[in-house]
Amino acid sequence: MTTIVILTGAGISAESGLGTFRDKDGVWMRHDLADLATPEGFARNPALVHEFYNARRAAAAAARPNAAHLALTQLQRGYAGRVVLITQNVDDLHTRAGTAGVIQMHGSLMRALCHGCGHRWPAPARMAPQDPCPACGAAQTRPDVVWFGEMPYRMEEIYRALAEADLFVAIGTSGTVYPAAGFVAEAAQAGAETLEINLAPSGAMFDRVLTGPAAQVVPDWVAGLLGEPPDSGA
Ligand code: APR
Numbered sequence: 539m540t541t542i543v544i545l546t547g548a549g550i551s552a553e554s555g556l557g558t559f560r561d562k563d564g565v566w567m568r569h570d571l572a573d574l575a576t577p578e579g580f581a582r583n584p585a586l587v588h589e590f591y592n593a594r595r596a597a598a599a600a601a602r603p604n605a606a607h608l609a610l611t612q613l614q615r616g617y618a619g620r621v622v623l624i625t626q627n628v629d630d631l632h633t634r635a636g637t638a639g640v641i642q643m644h645g646s647l648m649r650a651l652c653h654g655c656g657h658r659w660p661a662p663a664r665m666a667p668q669d670p671c672p673a674c675g676a677a678q679t680r681p682d683v684v685w686f687g688e689m690p691y692r693m694e695e696i697y698r699a700l701a702e703a704d705l706f707v708a709i710g711t712s713g714t715v716y717p718a719a720g721f722v723a724e725a726a727q728a729g730a731e732t733l734e735i736n737l738a739p740s741g742a743m744f745d746r747v748l749t750g751p752a753a754q755v756v757p758d759w760v761a762g763l764l765g766e767p768p769d770s771g772a
């Protein structure tokens with residue numbers, strides 16, 4: 539049975555209206571990630587960081603999965619082999635599109651974490667530094683998002699999947715942040731064929747590159763894999 543391992547980045551949610559990080563008007567082009575996406579930045583100004591994630595949580599809640607997210611669900615349901623979806627994104631669009639077992643390696647805007655006791659719970663729409671943890675009562679709550687300098691989630695499971703991959707596909711990621719940026723080399727080393735789907739080649743080493751907006755390219759790619767006629771686009 540063949541295994542397809544897919545890694546997605548901010549580019550797959552771009553057509554759902556959610557910003558990417560490093561494109562010309564990207565999030566890190568307008569904000570200093572040291573202030574907003576590091577434990578040190580959070581320690582310095584938790585209210586600022588909560589505000590940043592409250593805004594991103596509201597945008598993600600208002601966004602809808604696009605044709606690329608939905609096509610990956612079709613692939614997972616229709617493909618004869620195994621499809622493992624790893625995302626760097628902290629929005630919940632893959633899950634809302636119906637994909638099962640999504641590995642959110644950078645955590646989720648929709649989950650809260652207590653820095654004190656490690657308890658996790660569904661994040662309220664707005665979080666603030668003084669929010670008490672529902673389990674231990676400490677006012678040490680944070681978004682359950684992996685910041686720079688922190689270890690991404692479920693890495694053992696990810697490396698096992700990469701070792702078993704027959705096909706590795708990176709969709710909408712610039713390949714600039716490790717460990718995710720190293721997954722294509724891991725998969726290639728294990729003998730997988732590698733495919734990049736992006737607006738433009740990221741420059742990393744892939745066997746094949748399909749360029750164009752994910753909401754157009756991914757459905758056609760999935761239709762081809764499932765042996766269906768490409769979307770007439772009608
Ligand atoms: N369709 C396909 N690809 C797109 C589209 C689109 N409509 N729009 C943008 N892209 C591509 C860009 O060409 C770029 O390669 O998506 C990629 C976005 O790159 P980044 O903004 O760097 O986002 P990402 O790769 O997900 O960043 C990785 O960095 O800041 C951290 O934790 C954060 O998970 C994030 C990680």
